[in-house]
Ligand SMILES: Nc1ncnc2c1ncn2[C@@H]1O[C@H](COP(=O)(O)OP(=O)(O)OP(=O)(O)O)[C@@H](O)[C@H]1O
């Protein structure tokens with residue numbers, strides 16, 4: 001594998017919470033110019049995997065490198081190459097949206113003028129909300145703000161944890177366009193989603209994770225092609241055509257997770 | 259592709275700007291830390307004759323410092339941690355301690371403001387006039403004393419995660435310090451209680467402040483109080499940093 005092509009490399013990752021082995025020997029990589037979807041049922045270990053990459057938790061073993069920098073040996077280099085949207089984000093409730101943007105521009109090393117920051121808000125149609133507090137925005141608007149912050153420094157790798165949750169169809173469209181724009185620049189995207197339809201249409205490759213283990217990594221088409229004739233897939237399929245969702249459910253089981 | 263780590267100056271000015279703005283928006287609760295010492299100064303005017311200006315000034319500054327360290331710093335850290343605000347900051351390419359240094363800078367500024375307000379009130383309301391050296395030393399002592407309560411607060415958020423519990427703990431400790439101040443200074447409960455109170459984290463700061471206000475009267479016990487204060491700070495800070503977790507989950 002050409003290391004230069006990889007923007008993220010995760011190798012043999014193990015995360016424990018006390019005795020819970022939340023991420024078990026997970027390995028995958030994300031290439032430049034690729035949108036990689038991490039799919040799995042609730043509690044599968046997606047957020048835990050992302051947290052380990054973000055440097056928020058001290059993983060037990062394995063190695064993670066972002067843009068060629070090991071995130072334990074060179075945490076600031078790894079973080080500087082990352083743009084992050086957490087599954088649940090909150091910002092200081094006293095600050096306005098504009099002030100929050102200004103804060104994050106600054107801690108990513110940018111000194112943007114007010115007009116430039118307003119331009120960023122205009123892109124997500126929230127210029128009117130510049131002087132509102134984060135808590136005064138609707139859930140979807142908050143999601144848009146945290147997405148703008150995730151990409152404010154045009155990072156080489158963007159991590160998005162369920163970015164489309166709570167977005168209306170218009171914003172969702174816009175988000176996909178932005179994500180595809182990141183890919184066109186040759187940067188990488190690692191995202192999680194529970195929408196198989198989205199994953200199928202947007203992701204270049206998909207990793208399916210369950211009970212902390214990666215069970216498959218492939219393109220959506222290859223995953224469907226590989227499993228489409230299995231009886232379990234055909235049994236769970238509801239439409240005439242086999243979809244990624246059918247494959248996902250067949251692989252991870254029909255049971256709802258605790 | 260080259261990766262640039264943000265310049266420390268850009269990072270710090272962004273953090274400081276946000277933290278000062280936050281403090282400004284919360285000025286109503288900050289005013290409390292300011293008002294209590296001033297109210298003490300005004301209402302204790304009568305006992306100045308008996309106990310001296312230095313005692314009254316040092317007591318009110320000490321209580322102001324406790325309020326800043328425990329209410330201002332501690333409760334806001336507990337709240338922001340619980341909301342996940344730190345987690346978002348920590349995924350940025352900044353060292354974690356920078357987040358805390360910025361917050362502490364805001365609190366040290368508050369300490370300066372409270373101290374100056376006490377000086378002004380003392381001067382005009384109580385007619386307490388100090389030498390230039392006295393004022394300067396007191397400002398330094400206030401910063402050293404403030405550090406005890408900031409680190410005590412750090413220890414509280416290090417040991418307790420739930421912001422509600424942190425809140426009630428800081429209130430309780432604040433109350434205990436007020437009582438301690440009365441016992442130590444006014445000696446209600448006899449000699450042993452008074453001695454304990456004098457060497458408590460409240461008492462040592464108050465002694466140190468009183469010594470700074472009148473540098474000619476600085477004696478061995480004042481130096482001991484300064485050393486003990488530094489000892490408390492180191493212990494609280496060590497515990498507070500060692501036990502601190504950035505998230506509550
Ligand atoms: N801080 C924590 N302490 C203890 N256990 C945790 C913690 N965070 C996560 N877990 C456990 O680790 C497992 C993986 O959780 P994780 O949040 O990574 O799942 P996920 O795939 O992101 O799920 P979801 O789709 O619901 O977001 C779960 O069993 C969860 O209960």
Ligand SMILES: [Mg+2]
Nearest residue numbers: 046047087161
């Ligand atoms: Mg999750």
